[in-house]
Amino acid sequence: MKLQFLGATNTVTGSKYLVTAGSRNILVDCGLFQGLKMLRLRNWQALPLDPKSVDAVILTHAHIDHSGYLPLFARQGFSGPVYCTRATADLCAILLPDSGHLQEEEAEYANRHRFSKHSPALPLYTEQDARRCLRRLSPQAFEHDIDLGDGLTLRFSPSGHILGSAFVQLQHNHQSLVFSGDLGRLDSRVMAAPATLRQADYLVLESTYGDRLHDPSDPLIKLADIINRTAQRRGVVVVPVFAVGRAQEVMYYIHLLKAAGSIPDIPVYLNSPMAADATRIFHNHPGEHRLTGEQCDAMCKDAHIVSSAKESKKLNTRSGPMIILAASGMATGGRVIHHLKAFAPDARNTIMFTGFQAAGTRGAAILSGTESVKIHGEYVPIRAEVQALSNLSAHADYAEILRWLDGFEAPPRQTFITHGEPVAADALRHRIEETKDWQCTVPDYLQSFELNCPVAPVQVP
Template sequence: MEKFVKITFLGAAGVVTGSKFLIETSEKNILIDCGMFQGLKELRELNWNDLPIDVNAIDIVLLTHGHLDHVGYLPRLRKQGFKGPITGTAPTLAIAEIILKDSAKIHEEEAEKANKEKYTKHNPALPFYTIDDAEKTIQLFKVEIEDKWITLSEHISYRFQYNGHIIGATFIEIDINGKRFVFSGDIGRTNDYLLKDPKTPEWADVLFIESTYGNKLHPEENVENILTEIITDTIHKKGNLIIPSFAVERLQTLMYILWQLYKKNKIPNIPIFIDSPMGNNVLEVFKHFPKWHKLSGQDYQAMCNHVHIIQSYKETWETIDDTRSKIVIAGSGMVTGGRVLTYLQQLIDEPSTTVLLVGYQAEGTRGRQLQDGAHEIRFFGKYYPVKATIKNIDSLSAHADQQDLINWMSTIKNVPEQIYLIHGEPSTLDAFRVKIQNTFNWTVKIPKLNDVEKFMI
């Protein structure tokens, strides 16, 4: 019987989101990541379709990390018949649990609100999944340690390798009958404020590499100086600085930088409010997994003591009504939902407000609209004029840029049989393809959604 490996690109192919890759072999079927599509409506609508595969035949899910676009489809996968283990590092599964519960809560609340206020075409609007669905999915979680080969079957083994990006994140190496398949996950950056440098692969016969910033170099910005200037201007205008933030990593990084700025006497003791229930839970993950980041226990505590952590929606409104100049960091990072919408609803039409975007803004998100200079923005079924100043700091991104990605690949000792570029927008993927070919002279492909590739082993 001929032995083969078949790969189906179920997400993050030609787009940045919805990471899902099915590996089928004669021994085991493995799903790498199981993310939701985000951003453009045509992508989001794909989430409602069942996967075009036999879900019952999947033996195991391996997670690179806990972000929604890598784990957010898991409850739907379970409902379609998946019963196997969902495997990742301990912090990855801790993050995934937080994100799935939070996401389910938002889905339930949005469906309820849409039905109540009748701003939906669906009758009734249904949540994408419920808290009960999330909890049943979490029961399938199985922790494996990093940097250890784990045997899956006679000829298949895999290993998680530290990758920076967010706490718990890894790239995954899978050896199938002597051939090594490497899935990069999302690659972090060197010299990160909170995380150690990513490890790098030494061998890859087939490489699947993320390309989020495959056509860009992060600007050589002095983040501390830029933040100091924006905060000084906010105080001068007697206004508010609102920072929509990803709850995982970005929020904790911002807390750390603001605490450092205060310690260095670069900014006064301006009130800082953290309004992200999910972000608060992620802080607990930092506390429980100290080996996965660079913060000492003492620094962690001092950083947390420097900010006001909002515990209830009542406190959100009290913060909005507080007339002092202040900094509010609230989810979500692409302004797609969460508490930040409440602040923007009240404050985005005031010229004294500054909104600071601090990460990648996917196509079709409100964050991208603000970044592109939209004069009005829609949420809760209404349009609000944008009179606030919109600022952007690109260099706080948790993703490797083009040079980081090239450096990460340059430790591979062999010539890979095939490189697949995933997790990028079309123009980015093409620019990165050219860069890799010029740098390494390797064979590079850009797969499309639902493409299938086959390898003999």
């Protein structure tokens, strides 16, 4: 087998890995780059492969940094199947059209207000592009072998990150290659624990939190404190959330706090119809999470669902106390940036992040303490209180990653550390080498390897 890294190197976005096995070309993940401009520009550059030459795409899960390039890839000529789990297919049916719609909406807004450097500003792809590519999805069950042809087989195992998230296990000529995708928490309140894997000749391992540990304290305590403090100021808590996973978990925690009388009964707005749809999917996949049907219902019980753009704009004229949850989780686009324009300049309000903020995103800038961020061509001052609830992350920290690696009965021949900022990826490489004596590599963008023993980088002429 041959493995080439087309994304998720020195960054947590743009996940794409090209696997060549015999006559088969397989793309594992097909994600968008986000964050730094130099990364986002890659979305507009041609990939170093002909999409028509790819036989199949495999998705580890539905998050846009793993699936969001698929509509463009299909428009460029890819016509094969897209293998994924059933919940991933359900979520992609929500996330991908929404991604295309948001891009069209943002391009139209930029053209109307004339703040784009491009004339006209164009979407990377449209909602219709996204809906067309959904026809390629081939939903599969966990823990059964799928024949990809020429002796190559695929198996999905639960990774515990979000609904449908999976470890991808490929077998060819008695060699195994495993992709962790995004590795979930081992002790999540909401998601079931990741499956234990026993063997891999080669492992591609994420490192989002490879250089840090999650806060061990109960997130309910800090969440209650943030909400109560803001409510006393009659302020607004603005929560940028990932519509799949984080939105549901935060809503569930707010429900628990209200039921216990730990926070006041203030209005909660879920300004993401997509997140509401994703919440209903929890009912359809009970084996992948720890919640009962009643608890799934409780997620949305305390939230007012904001459906239209008109309702969304009206929220910005309301006074607190209230809580607004809106996508996107890194404040890169979507309705949340309109709420930041409205509420970030007021010191009574709070901006609360609940997940990793990639370098170059507005979320990362706000968390770093910047005095202002650029939104729609103008600088918005950040006077609101800024908080991070990092222990709500759906990614394993380095201790949890090491615990998951303990399940392997023998070291892989090589472990490739990806999907992390440079410091995080190198820190995890060092920890694995020092504590487990495994062979680790942090690959570069577009680097290729022949998967034999030992691993050999492919020389580029």
